[in-house]
Amino acid sequence: AQSVTQLDSQVPVFEEAPVELRCNYSSSVSVYLFWYVQYPNQGLQLLLKYLSGSTLVKGINGFEAEFNKSQTSFHLRKPSVHISDTAEYFCAVSEGGSQGNLIFGKGTKLSVKP
């Protein structure tokens, strides 16, 4: 069955440090991959997506992610974080040919400290 694993439930980091949030998925078919950000008491905002083509995807707010098919991973990175990046980040996958419903990981809470 399709599943998404976010290995780190919480990631504390200092301001201006680099960060990587890990995401692995399991699927036997082609997939579309997404990262969403959720600020406290708000809905989800799309950060970036991989549908096809280049495996390095750039998104909003300076984030990027790399699709690695052999490792079934889609890790999110930012070279220098800001206090305002403090939020919860969700990795999600949708199978090609499916109805489009997203399968989400449990989320990673990023806490940026001054």
Place this chain on the structure above:
Amino acid sequence: NAGVMQNPRHLVRRRGQEARLRCSPMKGHSHVYWYRQLPEEGLKFMVYLQKENIIDESGMPKERFSAEFPKEGPSILRIQQVVRGDSAAYFCASSLLLGRTGHEQYFGPGTRLTVT
């Protein structure tokens, strides 16, 4: 262009009452998805609807929950005889078309249901 709208944002119900959650998709979007987020959990798919049709309800609890997306008006998620375990944030998302680009979903702010 307004985003996905959900109301109410917060809803408090006593056990046994009914909860009705409404979702208006983005303009031009005809596909609506409902997800539930339990505390400390990711979002779980519940149901996928198009206008007047339920396409996939594989994530819906078999009892007490129902959803509709009429020809006119918002999509409604209805929970009858609520129990404390129904307390969660319920998110609606909409997309433009099925197919590759249709997999991009735009989320509303959610309705936070508290059952007392």
